[in-house]
Amino acid sequence: MNLILTLRILGALLIYLAGTLLTALPFSLYYQDGAAVSFLLSALTTASCGGVLFFFCRSRKELSLREGFAVVSFGWALFALFGALPYIYSGAIPSPLDAVFETMSGFTTTGSTILTNIEALPKSLLFWRALTHWLGGMGIIVLSLAILPMLGVGGMQLFKAEVPGPTADRLKPRIQDTAKLLWGVYLLLTALETLLLMLGGMSFFDALCHSFATLATGGFSTRNASVAAYNSAYIDWVIVLFMFLAGVNFTLHLQALRGKLNTFFSNEELRFYSWITFGAIGLVMIFNLTSGTYTQLTDNLRYSSFQVVSILTTTGFGTADYELWPVIAQYLIIILMFIGGCAGSTGGGIKVARVLLLLKHAQVQIFRLIHPRAVRLVKLGKRPVDNEVLAGVLGFFALYIGVFIIASLLLAASGMDLISGGAAAVACLSNIGPGLGSIGPVDNFAHVPAFGKTVLIICMLMGRLELFTVLVLFFPSFWRK
Amino acid sequence: MNLILTLRILGALLIYLAGTLLTALPFSLYYQDGAAVSFLLSALTTASCGGVLFFFCRSRKELSLREGFAVVSFGWALFALFGALPYIYSGAIPSPLDAVFETMSGFTTTGSTILTNIEALPKSLLFWRALTHWLGGMGIIVLSLAILPMLGVGGMQLFKAEVPGPTADRLKPRIQDTAKLLWGVYLLLTALETLLLMLGGMSFFDALCHSFATLATGGFSTRNASVAAYNSAYIDWVIVLFMFLAGVNFTLHLQALRGKLNTFFSNEELRFYSWITFGAIGLVMIFNLTSGTYTQLTDNLRYSSFQVVSILTTTGFGTADYELWPVIAQYLIIILMFIGGCAGSTGGGIKVARVLLLLKHAQVQIFRLIHPRAVRLVKLGKRPVDNEVLAGVLGFFALYIGVFIIASLLLAASGMDLISGGAAAVACLSNIGPGLGSIGPVDNFAHVPAFGKTVLIICMLMGRLELFTVLVLFFPSFWRK
Numbered sequence: 003m004n005l006i007l008t009l010r011i012l013g014a015l016l017i018y019l020a021g022t023l024l025t026a027l028p029f030s031l032y033y034q035d036g037a038a039v040s041f042l043l044s045a046l047t048t049a050s051c052g053g054v055l056f057f058f059c060r061s062r063k064e065l066s067l068r069e070g071f072a073v074v075s076f077g078w079a080l081f082a083l084f085g086a087l088p089y090i091y092s093g094a095i096p097s098p099l100d101a102v103f104e105t106m107s108g109f110t111t112t113g114s115t116i117l118t119n120i121e122a123l124p125k126s127l128l129f130w131r132a133l134t135h136w137l138g139g140m141g142i143i144v145l146s147l148a149i150l151p152m153l154g155v156g157g158m159q160l161f162k163a164e165v166p167g168p169t170a171d172r173l174k175p176r177i178q179d180t181a182k183l184l185w186g187v188y189l190l191l192t193a194l195e196t197l198l199l200m201l202g203g204m205s206f207f208d209a210l211c212h213s214f215a216t217l218a219t220g221g222f223s224t225r226n227a228s229v230a231a232y233n234s235a236y237i238d239w240v241i242v243l244f245m246f247l248a249g250v251n252f253t254l255h256l257q258a259l260r261g262k263l264n265t266f267f268s269n270e271e272l273r274f275y276s277w278i279t280f281g282a283i284g285l286v287m288i289f290n291l292t293s294g295t296y297t298q299l300t301d302n303l304r305y306s307s308f309q310v311v312s313i314l315t316t317t318g319f320g321t322a323d324y325e326l327w328p329v330i331a332q333y334l335i336i337i338l339m340f341i342g343g344c345a346g347s348t349g350g351g352i353k354v355a356r357v358l359l360l361l362k363h364a365q366v367q368i369f370r371l372i373h374p375r376a377v378r379l380v381k382l383g384k385r386p387v388d389n390e391v392l393a394g395v396l397g398f399f400a401l402y403i404g405v406f407i408i409a410s411l412l413l414a415a416s417g418m419d420l421i422s423g424g425a426a427a428v429a430c431l432s433n434i435g436p437g438l439g440s441i442g443p444v445d446n447f448a449h450v451p452a453f454g455k456t457v458l459i460i461c462m463l464m465g466r467l468e469l470f471t472v473l474v475l476f477f478p479s480f481w482r483k
Numbered sequence: 484m485n486l487i488l489t490l491r492i493l494g495a496l497l498i499y500l501a502g503t504l505l506t507a508l509p510f511s512l513y514y515q516d517g518a519a520v521s522f523l524l525s526a527l528t529t530a531s532c533g534g535v536l537f538f539f540c541r542s543r544k545e546l547s548l549r550e551g552f553a554v555v556s557f558g559w560a561l562f563a564l565f566g567a568l569p570y571i572y573s574g575a576i577p578s579p580l581d582a583v584f585e586t587m588s589g590f591t592t593t594g595s596t597i598l599t600n601i602e603a604l605p606k607s608l609l610f611w612r613a614l615t616h617w618l619g620g621m622g623i624i625v626l627s628l629a630i631l632p633m634l635g636v637g638g639m640q641l642f643k644a645e646v647p648g649p650t651a652d653r654l655k656p657r658i659q660d661t662a663k664l665l666w667g668v669y670l671l672l673t674a675l676e677t678l679l680l681m682l683g684g685m686s687f688f689d690a691l692c693h694s695f696a697t698l699a700t701g702g703f704s705t706r707n708a709s710v711a712a713y714n715s716a717y718i719d720w721v722i723v724l725f726m727f728l729a730g731v732n733f734t735l736h737l738q739a740l741r742g743k744l745n746t747f748f749s750n751e752e753l754r755f756y757s758w759i760t761f762g763a764i765g766l767v768m769i770f771n772l773t774s775g776t777y778t779q780l781t782d783n784l785r786y787s788s789f790q791v792v793s794i795l796t797t798t799g800f801g802t803a804d805y806e807l808w809p810v811i812a813q814y815l816i817i818i819l820m821f822i823g824g825c826a827g828s829t830g831g832g833i834k835v836a837r838v839l840l841l842l843k844h845a846q847v848q849i850f851r852l853i854h855p856r857a858v859r860l861v862k863l864g865k866r867p868v869d870n871e872v873l874a875g876v877l878g879f880f881a882l883y884i885g886v887f888i889i890a891s892l893l894l895a896a897s898g899m900d901l902i903s904g905g906a907a908a909v910a911c912l913s914n915i916g917p918g919l920g921s922i923g924p925v926d927n928f929a930h931v932p933a934f935g936k937t938v939l940i941i942c943m944l945m946g947r948l949e950l951f952t953v954l955v956l957f958f959p960s961f962w963r964k
């Protein structure tokens with residue numbers, strides 16, 4: 003581990019964060035919400051700390067794999083710490099732990115909130131809250147499509163963005179090229195959704211904030227009642243569409259924009275993701291129909307679709323309280339919480355591709371029992387999946403369940419009940435937002451004890467960084483020369 | 484698939500079952516409980532059906548792998564069907580579904596019961612109920628140590644019993660030799676526990692039935708209040724000891740009896756199993772201490788130890804209602820439910836060895852991220868674990884979670900609540916017995932709707948036969964020539 007180089011890069015990242023903090027200033031001045039000074043102070047604090055790190059830690063070495071892990075994990079953690087400053091300085095969230103929880107929830111695109119009255123916040127803070135989602139989403143796209151595949155985390159090498167261009171050997175230029183193209187798509191989709199939401203009657207401010215939260219599969223709303231506050235079928239459907247798109251591998255969007263629609267529609271993960279989406283909507287509608295939750299079929303379609311897509315893509319926006327649905331529909335929602343979006347999307351969870359590979363692995367295992375001498379490999383698309391990748395995927399799954407169990411146990415220890423504790427663990431580990439029980443879709447995380455909040459902050463970070471990236475830091479051999 | 488040969492062997496198994504049904508006769512005659520005719524009729528029905536199959540299906544072929552799967556799965560299912568006859572004929576359990584549930588629960592050594600008043604049953608039926616456990620346990624030992632390793636199910640090849648003797652190439656003599664030795668150990672431990680329980684004041688009948696249920700990690704008691712009915716610390720501790728022993732690989736017991744104590748104590752799975760046991764007891768005691776569940780430390784030790792060992796070994800006997808314990812202790816109990824006993828024991832669940840291998844696999848995955856060029860293999864004991872075995876173990880885990888999810892979903896559909904449905908799924912899949920909620924340690928399964936009972940019957944069978952053995956039957960290619 004080259005600590006000096008790591009600190010230098012972290013310093014640069016903090017200077018960049020200070021710059022983004024300043025983007026909230028115009029909103030503060032326009033709405034006269036009195037938070038301008040807090041943002042200035044936050045930017046100043048962040049830039050100073052970043053500057054010190056950047057200028058005093060000088061290293062001529064190239065970035066290697068190990069520093070990659072450290073930069074990603076500590077970078078995200080520092081963003082959550084320094085990004086919390088405006089909440090604290092303005093007094094909007096007096097408790098530092100709560101402020102860090104809210105910011106980590108933002109940057110990890112989780113969307114769990116400790117706020118009990120969201121609308122009471124100054125507008126510029128609401129903008130910052132949505133922006134943490136959007137910036138986190140940008141980070142995740144590059145992380146999952148360019149950085150993690152190189153680090154070889156949990157089988158992610160399978161989803162390396164194949165962006166044409168000069169195939170340089172060194173990490174930096176390659177990542178930058180990939181990032182620019184993917185961010186272009188991200189920006190385009192955000193602009194498009196903002197426009198469509200404004201056409202539905204939303205203010206520019208609300209439309210922008212909700213688009214930020216949608217494309218990042220975050221889920222922070224500017225309203226207490228989340229998207230339900232607008233009570234508009236048009237707005238619901240626009241958000242359903244963009245949540246679905248945000249849950250798709252962004253490399254595929256790039257391909258589609260380049261006219262390669264065939265590549266887009268023939269992608270096996272996307273097909274499976276669509277099957278899960280439509281299958282789950284169908285099932286939830288049947289359950290809601292038999293239990294008579296909605297009198298109108300159009301209502302059933304609208305609310306069932308919204309909640310299924312919101313949870314599967316790990317966005318977490320709400321238009322209906324699914325805790326009032328029949329138990330089996332709630333159960334389905336829990337399963338979707340674990341699955342999550344596609345690899346290379348902004349969605350969290352285990353990821354559709356991994357679930358698909360797990361199923362295929364199990365199928366091949368059974369096939370080999372019947373035909374012990376036959377050779378059959380697990381394939382994704384038309385290509386056989388490397389054994390190492392498969393081992394990574396299986397290891398990730400085991401680890402995900404393991405971390406979920408330990409987190410739930412710690413939440414139970416903090417005093418939460420069985421359902422709420424387990425739901426909070428998966429809601430944060432899969433970066434969804436709401437869960438069940440005391441942290442259900444119409445509740446918030448304010449009442450969770452401090453110890454529980456700390457556990458959940460770690461869950462959000464671990465889940466977002468595909469577990470391994472954070473876990474390697476706890477191995478002594480990682481720190482040795 | 485050679486159907487004729489399969490049917491012939493199933494016929495032979497039924498004739499054997501008819502013989503075991505007759506062993507309940509002496510009890511019926513001695514206690515004058517009026518069930519003798521039911522047993523005679525049951526034996527007659529079973530023997531007739533078995534005889535027809537055995538004598539009309541003639542095949543000169545040798546048993547191959549595929550017939551192995553069919554014989555094991557259908558054999559267990561037929562035992563549950565025909566073994567239910569005494570309950571039905573005697574009128575003790577009028578509903579055939581309930582009777583099959585109870586018998587499947589017996590032969591799979593699960594111990595979930597639909598009986599609301601156990602003590603009202605004729606003595607001979609209580610004996611038969613305990614005997615189904617004991618016979619199931621015998622089956623499992625041979626299955627997991629001799630048959631499944633040959634079939635290559637879920638990494639079980641790792642736990643093949645290495646019994647010295649003539650290494651014949653053909654399946655039959657090898658299995659028979661292994662079986663005889665292991666059953667010797669099983670019989671010895673059963674006799675020993677019966678004796679020790681009688682010394683504690685139990686009647687011969689009760690001691691025998693409880694020993695049957697202990698060694699098989701079954702959990703059927705002859706008393707409504709389970710082991711709590713005896714209210715004796717001595718009896719509790721004897722049962723704790725034998726539950727623990729029943730959860731150990733029986734090959735190890737064989738080694739220990741041959742004086743190879745070093746092999747016994749240095750076994751890595753046994754060590755990990757002991758760590759889990761003592762660790763969980765320690766934690767549960769701390770939770771119960773802080774919440775003030777027990778005023779006496781000896782009570783805390785006694786009840787915590789009993790429940791931890793009872794659940795981890797998947798026995799399911801009860802001396803305390805763990806639903807009155809703090810939430811975190813209940814959570815720990817749920818985790819233990821998934822883990823289960825050692826491979827090659829009569830315990831169910833995922834198995835300690837698989838959990839150990841999963842942890843090691845995850846550790847190696849993380850290690851390889853830090854040292855991409857280093858070679859490190861997963862080892863068990865001192866031997867590196869074959870990649871194929873590891874793939875089997877990982878596939879098994881994924882499948883276990885998958886089946887658990889589907890079963891819980893179906894139970895939610897049958898009308899059970901979230902906690903009870905999930906707990907029932909794992910209680911039956913891991914062959915434990917009691918769960919949480921409406922099927923907790925002081926409840927029973929009588930109220931579960933018919934659809935739910937059917938799902939649970941399938942869970943018990945699948946869990947007991949290491950999932951794969953049953954699942955292969957659903958593949959069309961299994962049935963093709």
